[in-house]
Amino acid sequence: MPKASNGPASRAPAAAASGDAGAAAAFFDIDNTMMRGASLFHVARQMYRRGAFQVRDLVNIAAKQARFSLTGEHLKDIQAARDKALALATGLLASDIKALGEEVYDEIIASKIWPGTRALADQHLRAGRRVWLVSATPVEVAAVIADRLGLTGALGTVGEIRDGAYTGRLVGEILHGPAKAVAVRELAVREGLDLGSCWAYSDSFNDVPLLSLVGNPVAINPDARLRRYARERNWPVYDFRSGRRAATLGLKLATGAGAVYGLWRGARHAFPRQKLPAG
Numbered sequence: 001m002p003k004a005s006n007g008p009a010s011r012a013p014a015a016a017a018s019g020d021a022g023a024a025a026a027f028f029d030i031d032n033t034m035m036r037g038a039s040l041f042h043v044a045r046q047m048y049r050r051g052a053f054q055v056r057d058l059v060n061i062a063a064k065q066a067r068f069s070l071t072g073e074h075l076k077d078i079q080a081a082r083d084k085a086l087a088l089a090t091g092l093l094a095s096d097i098k099a100l101g102e103e104v105y106d107e108i109i110a111s112k113i114w115p116g117t118r119a120l121a122d123q124h125l126r127a128g129r130r131v132w133l134v135s136a137t138p139v140e141v142a143a144v145i146a147d148r149l150g151l152t153g154a155l156g157t158v159g160e161i162r163d164g165a166y167t168g169r170l171v172g173e174i175l176h177g178p179a180k181a182v183a184v185r186e187l188a189v190r191e192g193l194d195l196g197s198c199w200a201y202s203d204s205f206n207d208v209p210l211l212s213l214v215g216n217p218v219a220i221n222p223d224a225r226l227r228r229y230a231r232e233r234n235w236p237v238y239d240f241r242s243g244r245r246a247a248t249l250g251l252k253l254a255t256g257a258g259a260v261y262g263l264w265r266g267a268r269h270a271f272p273r274q275k276l277p278a279g
Contacts, residue, residue: 023194025152026124027184027210028117029202030135030142033220036112039137039145042104043097090168094140094161101144109145116240117220120201121151130191134184134200134210136176155183181209205229 031038089097121131130152135142139156146154158171173179188195196215200207205225211217219230219237230237 022128023192024197024199025130025132025188025191025193026121026199027132027134027201027214028121029180029204029207029210029220030133030137030145032203033201034113034117034121034133034145034149035109036114039104039109039135039141042108043100043138043141046100046104089159089166091165093165094159095164097138097166098140098144101138101141104141105144105148110148113149114221114240116238117201118149120218120238121149124199125150129199130193132184132187134175134180136174155180155187177206178209180207181213184210184213202226211235 028034031040124131132152133142133146133154133156135154135156137156139154139158142154142156146152155175157175160167160169160171175183184200185195187193188198195213198214199216199218200211200214201218201220202211203219203221203223203226205223208226208229211219217230217233217235219226219235221239221241222230222237227237229235
């Protein structure tokens with residue numbers, strides 16, 4: 001069991017054995033919480049390989065991925081990514097995206113799951129609690145990750161589907177920030193959950209509404225704002241990253257910039273274009 005860097009031990013899952021486990025659940029963000037980096041970036045890269053969009057789109061997404069890895073989520077980037085993803089997904093088959101999500105998980109995401117975060121999720125499952133992923137990533141991709149990890153299910157951004165294909169519109173809003181708290185509250189009503197007995201895990205200050213909704217909020221690999229906020233409230237903080245930001249910032253800057261430049265120069269060779277399978 002990983003040790004929290006601060007906060008009372010009673011907040012940690014290991015100490016929460018009392019109460020009705022069936023009325024409690026744990027909610028995990030995905031990007032930088034359950035896995036290293038952004039899941040949607042890896043899906044986008046595979047979509048590029050299948051011929052879904054142009055190299056300039058991939059470079060733009062890679063730039064945002066590098067920024068996300070360095071500084072955490074930014075609302076403008078998330079909104080821009082939403083609009084771009086909706087435009088690019090228009091006309092694609094939902095079944096193809098699900099299959100793509102399975103491929104991306106097996107080839108890429110599986111190796112980026114934080115062992116410490118997965119251990120926390122597994123501990124909740126062993127205690128009889130339901131475990132849900134809650135993410136702005138498309139629900140089809142989030143559901144694949146939840147299934148591969150043996151979790152209860154996933155809440156994610158829902159794209160409108162007509163005749164099996166995406167229309168380019170959302171059903172509701174992107175599942176980000178306050179929208180996560182709304183979705184979890186609705187799920188709690190349907191599932192008969194006691195939110196005061198539930199846990200929530202995230203890396204981002206944007207998820208404070210979700211973290212504040214439950215009785216047991218936990219910051220994992222937190223951005224600077226969430227770290228300060230959590231410490232002020234004596235929330236547990238887990239950091240599963242290999243080194244502190246001060247020691248690795250230079251390397252991250254170099255590799256982040258290099259990744260974007262490398263994609264610009266070499267994407268056509270590294271990711272040969274293929275056609276999406278016919279409907």
